[in-house]
Amino acid sequence: MTWRIVAKKDFRDAVQSRALWALVAVFVIVSVLSSFAYVEAPELFGEPGGATFGGLLFFTAGIASLFVPIAAIVGCYKSVAGERELGSIKLLCSLPTTRADVFAGKVLGRAAVLGFGLGVGLIVGLGFGAAMLGALDVVAAITFLFVTLAFVAVYATIVVGLSATTGSTSRATTLALGFFVVFELLWDAVVLGILYVAGGFSMPNPATMPEWAFTVSQIPPSAAYFSSIVALLPDLASRANAEPAQAGTEAGAAGGESFFASPEIGFVVLACWLVLPLVVGYVRFDTADL
Amino acid sequence: MAAIETRGLTKRFGDVVAVSDLDLVVEEGEIFGFLGPNGAGKSTTIDILLDFIRPTSGTVTVLGHDAQSEGRAVRQRTGVLPDAYHVYDRLTGRQHVEFALEMKGVDEDPVALLDRVNVADAADRKAGGYSKGMRQRLILAMALVGDPDLLVLDEPSTGLDPNGAREMREIIREENARGTTIFFSSHIMEQVEAVCDRVAIIDRGELVAVDTIDGLRHATETGETLYVSVTELDEGVREAVAGLDGVGSAAIDDGQLRLTITGGSKFAVLESVDEIAAVQDFSVIESSLEDLFVRYTTETQEVDA
Numbered sequence: 001m002t003w004r005i006v007a008k009k010d011f012r013d014a015v016q017s018r019a020l021w022a023l024v025a026v027f028v029i030v031s032v033l034s035s036f037a038y039v040e041a042p043e044l045f046g047e048p049g050g051a052t053f054g055g056l057l058f059f060t061a062g063i064a065s066l067f068v069p070i071a072a073i074v075g076c077y078k079s080v081a082g083e084r085e086l087g088s089i090k091l092l093c094s095l096p097t098t099r100a101d102v103f104a105g106k107v108l109g110r111a112a113v114l115g116f117g118l119g120v121g122l123i124v125g126l127g128f129g130a131a132m133l134g135a136l137d138v139v140a141a142i143t144f145l146f147v148t149l150a151f152v153a154v155y156a157t158i159v160v161g162l163s164a165t166t167g168s169t170s171r172a173t174t175l176a177l178g179f180f181v182v183f184e185l186l187w188d189a190v191v192l193g194i195l196y197v198a199g200g201f202s203m204p205n206p207a208t209m210p211e212w213a214f215t216v217s218q219i220p221p222s223a224a225y226f227s228s229i230v231a232l233l234p235d236l237a238s239r240a241n242a243e244p245a246q247a248g249t250e251a252g253a254a255g256g257e258s259f260f261a262s263p264e265i266g267f268v269v270l271a272c273w274l275v276l277p278l279v280v281g282y283v284r285f286d287t288a289d290l
Numbered sequence: 291m292a293a294i295e296t297r298g299l300t301k302r303f304g305d306v307v308a309v310s311d312l313d314l315v316v317e318e319g320e321i322f323g324f325l326g327p328n329g330a331g332k333s334t335t336i337d338i339l340l341d342f343i344r345p346t347s348g349t350v351t352v353l354g355h356d357a358q359s360e361g362r363a364v365r366q367r368t369g370v371l372p373d374a375y376h377v378y379d380r381l382t383g384r385q386h387v388e389f390a391l392e393m394k395g396v397d398e399d400p401v402a403l404l405d406r407v408n409v410a411d412a413a414d415r416k417a418g419g420y421s422k423g424m425r426q427r428l429i430l431a432m433a434l435v436g437d438p439d440l441l442v443l444d445e446p447s448t449g450l451d452p453n454g455a456r457e458m459r460e461i462i463r464e465e466n467a468r469g470t471t472i473f474f475s476s477h478i479m480e481q482v483e484a485v486c487d488r489v490a491i492i493d494r495g496e497l498v499a500v501d502t503i504d505g506l507r508h509a510t511e512t513g514e515t516l517y518v519s520v521t522e523l524d525e526g527v528r529e530a531v532a533g534l535d536g537v538g539s540a541a542i543d544d545g546q547l548r549l550t551i552t553g554g555s556k557f558a559v560l561e562s563v564d565e566i567a568a569v570q571d572f573s574v575i576e577s578s579l580e581d582l583f584v585r586y587t588t589e590t591q592e593v594d595a
Contacts, residue, residue, distance in 0.1 A: 005392045009381070016380040086376035091386075091429065094340055094370035095393040096362050289303075289343035 002097040006105025007112065010079070014113045020075045024117040027067045031060060031125025039132040053135045054236030057144045060125060061229055064118070064148050065222035068155050069184055071118060073176045076110045076159035080285060081172035089290050099286045103164055107278070111156035115149045122148060143232050151225040154273045158221065161277025164285040183220040191217050215260045221273045227266030234263075291354055293318045293440050293471040294339060299348035301334050301495075308334040310495040312348070316473055316488075318439075321466050323482035324475040326492035327587050332475040333373045335492070336444050339473075340370060353440055366394065369433030371426070373444035373475075379418025383409055383428050386417060390432040403431040408457065422449030430461065441465055443474035447481055459485050479583045493587040506582055515575045516556060518547040520567035527567050534562045 014020065037044070038059050042051040045059060080103070083089040092102055122145060130136040162175040182190065195204040195213055204213075218224050230237040259265065294316035301309040309331040316322045326332050337343045339352055341361035350357040352364040377386065387400035404410040407427040412420060417428060426449050433441060441462070447455040462485055466472050476482050482489055483503055491499040499506060520527065523542060531547060532540035536554035540547060551559060556574065563569055 002393055005389065008392075009378075009385075009389045012385065013378050013380050083376075087372070087374045088376040088378055090342060090370075090372035090375045091377070091432070093342055094365060094368075094372055094433075095390055096366035096395075097393060098362055287344075290337070 001101065002095075003101040003104040003108065006092070006097065006102055007108035010106055010109025011112050014075060014079075014110060015116065017075065017113075020071065020113065020117055023067075023071050023074055024121050027063075027071070027118060027121040028124050030067070031063055031121060032128045034059065034063060035125055035129030036132065039129060051133055052236075052239065053130060053133055053137045054140060054233070054239055056126070056129045056133065057140060057233070057236065058229070060122070060129070061144070061148070061226055064122070064151070065225055066184075068114075068118060068148070068152050068225075069180050069222065071114055072152070072155035072159045073180060075114050075117075076156055077163055077172045077176040078169050079106050079110050079160045080164040080281075081166050081169045082163070084167035084288075084290055085169050093290060100282060103160075103282050103285050106164070107157050107160045107281075110160050111153040114156050115152045118152055119145070119149060137236075140233055140236055144229060147225065147229050147232060150270065151221065151228075154221055154225075154270050157274055158277045161281030164281035166284075167288065167290070184222055187217070187220045187223070211258060211261045215265060218265050218269050221270065224266040224269035224273070227263040228270060229266075231263040231266060237263075291318060292316060292351070293320075293353060294322075294473060295351045296335070296338075297349045299335070299338065299350060300346045301331075301338060301343065302346045307495050309338070309345075312492075312495075312497055314490060314497065314500070316471065318471050319466070319469060320487040321462065321472040321485050322474070323486035323489040324473060324492065325479060325482050325489055325583060326475075326477065328477055330477075330492045330587075331495040332477075332492060333444055334495075336373070336442055336473075336475060339442060340365065340368070340372075342372075366436075367439045369435065369438035369441045371429050371433050371441075371443040371446050373448075375429060377417040377420065377425050377428065380416060382414050382416055383420070383431075384413040386428055387431055387435065390435040394436040396436040398435065403434055404428070406434065407431045407461070423451060423454050426450055427454070430458070434461075434465070437468070438470060440471045440473065443472065445476060446474055447476065447478070455481065491583065491586050498586050514551045514556070516547075516549040516551055516559065517543070517573045517575065518549065518560065518563055518569055519545070519571040520547060520563065520569055522567050523547065530566045531563055534559060 035056060038056060039051045042055065045055075080089075083092065089102075093099070126141060126144075130141075158179065159176050162179060163172045166172050166175070191213060192204070194216060195209075196202070198210075218227055292315045294314065296312050296314045299309055299312040299314075300307070312331075312335060314335075324332055324335070334343065338345050338350055339357055341357055341364070344358060353367050355361075355363045357364055381389075383404055384400050387403050391398055391400060401410050401413055404413050407430050409420075409424050409427045409431065412424060417425065420428060426446070430443075430446070433443070443462075446458050446462075450458060459481070462472050462474070472485075474482075486503065488500065488502050489506060490497055523545065525542075528540050528542055528547065531537060531549065536551060536559045538550040538552040540549050542548070547563070549559065549563075560569060560572060
């Protein structure tokens with residue numbers, strides 16, 4: 001299986017990207033500074049009861065849900081399209097391998113690079129926060145790290161998958177940024193729009209949100225990531241006042257019995273975001289003229 | 291078994307026909323030159339052999355394997371120097387060759403391979419800092435990994451200085467002596483002429499000639515041109531000479547007779563000319579394949595027009 005060799009080569013190559021490390025450095029600085037701010041003045045962050053390690057985790061998750069997509073876009077948008085545009089894909093594909101191996105190797109290599117960079121950043125940031133708090137919940141921290149790395153892998157797959165659909169880096173950039181804007185920045189408005197149309201073109205009433213509104217609000221990978229952490233660390237989540245946010249919160253909080261309205265839906269959504277880009281990216285890449 | 295065999299190979303990009311109904315057979319063990327002007331369809335054909343692009347119709351067999359369904363098996367035994375490639379700027383020369391070694395699953399010394407192509411000194415430098423010629427050598431080293439049965443070289447001399455081009459030809463001959471079939475493309479006749487057993491000329495996606503170098507020369511009437519200086523030269527002399535055996539055509543060119551020889555001995559022709567008008571001096575111009583190439587590729591264009 002040559003995908004491992006491709007992944008190793010890609011890791012060696014991409015790990016030397018200055019843009020990626022600049023971003024990791026910014027991530028470390030932001031997480032250290034914000035850990036500091038959170039521990040010093042928790043009431044500013046909605047925690048009048050004082051800073052807790054659980055609160056720090058969810059606070060860091062909020063930062064990660066912004067940084068991971070950006071890092072994935074910076075680190076992966078050129079992964080396949082850039083090689084096709086430049087022509088280095090010809091070196092790769094003239095060796096005894098298959099398109100499936102090349103694509104799988106790319107996904108793994110980039111996920112490993114991002115996971116490595118952001119993992120280092122997370123450990124530094126959380127370590128700093130824990131030291132300031134003088135408290136550390138090892139199990140929660142490892143769970144958090146694990147889910148965050150899974151989220152990183154999902155986002156790397158999304159962006160590599162988008163990159164594999166085209167041979168032009170400018171189109172790959174457009175796709176990656178478009179994805180970010182629609183799913184991460186404007187999704188609340190999209191949910192609202194859907195509710196508006198579904199409600200017979202009238203503005204939805206927050207008191208009578210349908211249950212599916214919560215499910216729809218969980219479609220963005222970062223929302224699913226946040227929900228997954230809530231699902232795995234429910235005690236810390238309730239103590240830290242963290243709950244799957246965004247539209248439909250009321251329904252989500254009230255109708256927590258249904259699976260589609262529970263935070264566990266986050267795992268399903270993340271799994272879908274892993275499979276869908278793999279399928280789309282592979283099908284497009286496998287049939288492409290390089 | 292043929293090393294490469296295409297049958298009815300056609301590739302369209304939208305409305306543009308890049309390769310049209312190409313039938314080509316490259317035998318095992320030969321050095322085969324694939325010649326044509328830029329944009330003739332050489333790289334498209336090579337890209338199909340390597341399954342970089344998929345044909346619109348037709349079949350391609352390389353080393354007995356179907357190029358589309360068994361591409362991996364093809365590339366396991368093939369070394370490739372692609373056209374318009376790009377190296378991994380952040381990886382060293384050694385890492386490039388190591389990557390090819392791992393992918394082919396062979397155990398060789400990467401530095402020895404780099405040494406063969408004269409870039410061993412730069413083995414631990416990042417390839418992004420290599421000159422064009424060094425990159426070309428590096429990729430050739432990758433192509434030589436695993437002692438391939440077939441070398442596919444797309445414009446191998448691009449970016450090489452005359453010394454580099456000569457070394458490239460030497461490596462091609464060495465590999466061929468070890469039993470490797472060589473298929474290489476070029477738009478420069480001279481390079482092909484120097485090493486090839488057989489040549490195919492492609493123009494506008496169509497094959498216009500496949501032959502040995504000698505065969506190509508014979509195929510055209512104007513194999514050789516004889517320039518003769520005689521003591522007296524006028525129209526009567528020209529007509530008399532034109533009627534001689536073995537003379538295809540005779541013309542007066544810059545105070546000399548210009549004769550094309552259709553066959554037989556040049557010496558006999560010269561003796562016959564000497565009987566008509568005393569020969570002072572002569573020179574023989576062998577038509578270069580360059581002329582031939584230009585003729586092949588421009589005639590078809592005129593026909594098209």
